[in-house]
Amino acid sequence: MPQILSTSDADFEARFATLLTLKREDATEVDDEAAAIIADVRTRGDAALVELTERFDRVTLTPGTLAFSPDEIENHIAQVSSEDREALSLAAARIRAYHERQVPQDASWTDPHGAVLGWRWGPIEAAGLYVPGGTASYPSSVLMNAIPAQVAGVKRLVVTVPTPDGIVNPLVLLATRLSGVDTVYRVGGAQAIAALAYGTETIAAVDKITGPGNAWVAAAKRRVFGRVGIDMIAGPSEILVIADKDNDPEWIALDLLSQAEHDTDAQSILITTDAGLAAAVGQAVEELLQTLDRRDIAAASWRDNGAIVTVADLGEAAALADQIASEHLELCVADPEALAANIAHAGAMFLGKWTPEAIGDYVGGPNHVLPTARSARFSSGLSVLDFMKRTTMARMTPAALAAIGFAAERLAMSEGLQAHGQSVTARLSRLNGPRR
Amino acid sequence: MPQILSTSDADFEARFATLLTLKREDATEVDDEAAAIIADVRTRGDAALVELTERFDRVTLTPGTLAFSPDEIENHIAQVSSEDREALSLAAARIRAYHERQVPQDASWTDPHGAVLGWRWGPIEAAGLYVPGGTASYPSSVLMNAIPAQVAGVKRLVVTVPTPDGIVNPLVLLATRLSGVDTVYRVGGAQAIAALAYGTETIAAVDKITGPGNAWVAAAKRRVFGRVGIDMIAGPSEILVIADKDNDPEWIALDLLSQAEHDTDAQSILITTDAGLAAAVGQAVEELLQTLDRRDIAAASWRDNGAIVTVADLGEAAALADQIASEHLELCVADPEALAANIAHAGAMFLGKWTPEAIGDYVGGPNHVLPTARSARFSSGLSVLDFMKRTTMARMTPAALAAIGFAAERLAMSEGLQAHGQSVTARLSRLNGPRR
Structure with a gap:
């Protein structure tokens, strides 16, 4: 069972504070291993990449086969069903349409003394997108990272994706084709980050690296920060649902579970003004959990990090939401716009009960790469701006x-x-x- | 003497590549010391701050005197001359006018299916600005950091500035008054960063920390990144001047020296199409160096990191400029706009011979906190956007x-x-x- 809290509990403040600080610190040994791998790739280049890929992914490569050939990509993509192709194409089109509105404007004006001032935006020249392998190899994440880069005008866009035991995800390769990726390298881990940051004989260095990854990838990105740009270091996924009494408990339960199923470290929280809904959602989660293939992961996440909080009114809910500063915030209330106006901190808001968070993961249009671990207080989701930079001008x-x-x-x-x-x-x- | 290069030299590529990689790596021992200081402040709060300030700054404080009182600030400010006050006020007004144009727009639209999409920008709630003490205690940097935060709408804006041996810079305090700073704490070093990131009994934690500092401050900022937002980790200052033959060698020499005098690690480079100007500037630098109070610093910087490069034409100059991706780029040529259009990477551009870089440090309007060490390839100078964050919306x-x-x-x-x-x-x- 997750934590059940009420703002009327005597110990609410202390228990809520604990809920906010459940996140873990980074492990030192992972950082040391990432550092050693980076040093190895800097020194030995392709040879290190080939060896490390053999060791970690059990795949034998040569410098000539580090990249997928165009024919290989076409052959893999040919396996994709027309339904999947249609779904991915719709997602790409909607994500592109949303992000095209983010392209920033240049500015130039003459001040009262005759000085000409302004700024100019331009794309980063080369970007590298890390895509995890195995079960976390998400084609949607390829779109969410690559399309903003493409819209920004990045000239060279490459992907690294490990293929453990030679397993390739054809939808990932299709996603690279739908989003303007130039080259896909079948390497992963800290070694892929090192290659993108420093370059090897075969892989040219890029200027910025984005994309999710495991602890070694995160540690490596942190280490190359400054040498190249990086996006955020993403933590486990989070959702906060604020719901009034007029909701279907099953819908809310599925929304909570859709974060919980990502990762045992994910966090799903419901805040509701209605004790009856609180109980019904708790019950629905327990029942629906049993139906999920990923029930072990979702159950651990819900038990260890989940919470249901009952509040006196939506004002209390808004105040708690700002303290949580959640990555995803669903407002399943009668007037979601009014509630949204009272909440300052969230990565992405989903307004109204007809907007499940999963829509935002795939086809809503906004980016699904979002600030976690309360960093929505000071940072934003991935956007076209992350692939551009501004030069100030003065004459x-x-x-x-x-x-x-x-x-x-x-x-x-x-x-x-x-x-x-x-x-x-x-x-x-x-x-x-x-x-x- | 600095390096003298010509693109017609047989070994030009190799020597130019060396010039680009002169920057140093971080020292591990500084990082370890910063980590220990952060841990101490997290554990002991104000008591650690007071002890560390006694040890490093030889100043005895209590929790009650960590912050300057309003009366103290007024008394210090009363010492500022009317000329200095006028200069600082003009700078503040021009920086504010420039940055007010950067405030981003919210967006909301309805897609063809009736979904409402968009985003909303909002300010970070609390920001902390680090200001160095001693000779690097620059009132101009207070304006450049605090005014964008103020324009963004940050609710709580605090400054930490060490006062080694009790020395206070009245202009720094005046700058805090001109830029909406709420509280000024007289602490510095990694301990100030720790207090801003984690909070103590007296200093409330902030959401984002910006501002320059020494190696310990930089290491501490790197360590608290993620817990709070940070701006860039600024490296030594850099200038690249591109000049055609029609220039006064003394003006160019002074522009080069105005970076060299910052720091022995600073880097000043001249690229010119005119061998005569190259020689004359080299000569002028040597002569003018002798007149500077900071001649030891400037001479070491020029000798170790400076360079004069002659090129066949401005096309070559533009290509080299993109490789250097300089923090500051002066275009002292007949048609600076045309040259600017051919250069993608620079933190700030100064167009035409009447725009010395020093104008941008103080009163031009654009921000002087700019990407160094080639990071202009993927990042931008400080702006209002650094003190705001975006929430995406979908219904x-x-x-x-x-x-x-x-x-x-x-x-x-x-x-x-x-x-x-x-x-x-x-x-x-x-x-x-x-x-x-």
């Missing part, structure tokens, strides 16, 4: 420099930075007319 | 779910995530009418 005229240069001279001197000041003074001294 | 209708739900069901099943699929199926089964 002074002699008149503009004459008008504002004195302040730069003065502040430079007060900071003890003489050359800074003199670089302005030298120019101002060339101008005719009175100096300030 | 399905029964009709929208009926139209697209099949794809979510299908993809969920293909990914082995049953509950995801069933959360959609349960809702679709409630709808009347034909199912796809």
Whole structure:
């Protein structure tokens, strides 16, 4: 059974605080192993990649077979059913349509002194997308990472995906085709991150690495941060459902379970104003759990990290939601827009009972790569902006420099930075007319 | 003497590559010390802060005097000259005007199936700005960090600044007043970062930490990344000047020296199409160096990291500039806009000979917190966006779910995530009418 809390409990504050801090710290040994793998790939390049792939994935490669050939990709994709193809194509189209609205605008204006100011956005040149292998090899994640990069205008977009025991996911390869990926390398783990960050004889280094992965991948991404850009380090998935009494307990239970089935560390929380719904959802979860193939994972997640919280009103619910700052927030209430307006922190909001979180995982349009572990307080889901960067622009005229240069001279001197000041003074001294 | 290169040299590629990789790796012992300090502050809170401040800054504090009182701030500010006050106020006004244009727009639209999609931006609630003490205590950096936060709408904005031997910079305190800072704490180093990230009895934890600092501060920021947001880890400052023959060698020399005087690790590079200018600038740097108070620092930087590169034409210059991806890029050429259009990677561009980089450090308007060490390939300078986060929004209708739900069901099943699929199926089964 998960935790059952009520804001009217005497010990509510303490128990709720515990719920917020269930997340674990990183393991040091994983970090050390990732560091050793990165050093090996930096030193030995392709040879290290081939050896490590043999050891971890039991797959024998050569530099020439690190990448899937176009024919191989076509042959795998040919196995995809027309239903799956239609579903994935619809998802790609909707994700693209949403993300195309995120492309930022350049700006340029002339200030009152005649100086021209502004900024210019441009794409990152090369991006690498990590895709996990095995059961966590999700074609939807390929779309969610690659389409924003494609929309941003990234010139070279590559994927690394391990193929343990040679198992290839044809839908993953189809997803790369639907989202403009140039090359797919069949390597994974910290060794793939090292290759993307530093390059090998065969794999050219990229400028930014995104995508989910296991603990070694996360540790490796953390280590190469700065050398290349990385997206967030994603933690276990989370959902918070806020529901009033007018809900089907089974729908809510399935929404909670759809996070719980990801990972034993996932966290599903229901906050409701209705004690009857709380009990009914608790019951429905127990029953539905038994029907799931992944019931062991979902049951452990629900038991260890799940919670049902009853509150006096939606105001209390909103306040708790801001403390939780959940990755996914479902508002299954009569007026979800009004409740949304009272909640500041969430990665993605799903408004109304007809919007199950799973829609957002696949075909809603918004990105499903979202901030976890309360980081929605200060960060955002993946977007086109993550694959672009901004250069600020400034052009002074002699008149503009004459008008504002004195302040730069003065502040430079007060900071003890003489050359800074003199670089302005030298120019101002060339101008005719009175100096300030 | 710095490196003198020409693209016509036989060994140019190798020497240029060396120039790009001069930057140093982080020291492990600093990281270990920062980790120990963070652990101490997490365990002992204010008591650790007081002890560490006594040890490192030789200043005796109590929990009650960790923060400057409003009266103390007023008394220090009263010492600022009217000229300095005017200069700082002009800088604040121009930085604010620039950053107000960066406030992002919310979006909401209805898709062809009736689903409402969009996103919403909101401010981070609490931000902490680190300000170094001693000679690197720059009031301009307070403005550059705090004003974007203020414009973003951050509710609680605090500064930590060490006061070694009790020395306070009145201009720093004035800058906090001009930029909406709520509280200023006189602590520094890794201990200040720990207090901002985890909170103590007196200092409430913030959601994001920005601002420059020494190696211990950088190591501590890296360690608390994820617990809170951080800005970039800034490396030594850099400038690249591209100049044609029609330039005053002294102006260019001063621009190069204005980065060199920051730090012995700073890097100043001139690329020019004119061998005569190359020689004249080299000469001017040597002469002007002797006049600077910080000549030892600037001379070491110029000697160890500086370079003058002659190129055949501006096309070559643009290609090299993209490889360097400099923090600051000055385009001292006849048509700077045309050259800018050919260069993709730079933190900030300064167009034309009347735009010395120092203008951008103080009063231009754009932010002076910029990506270093080639990270302009994948990241941007500080902006209002760094103090806001985006929540994506989606609201399905029964009709929208009926139209697209099949794809979510299908993809969920293909990914082995049953509950995801069933959360959609349960809702679709409630709808009347034909199912796809």
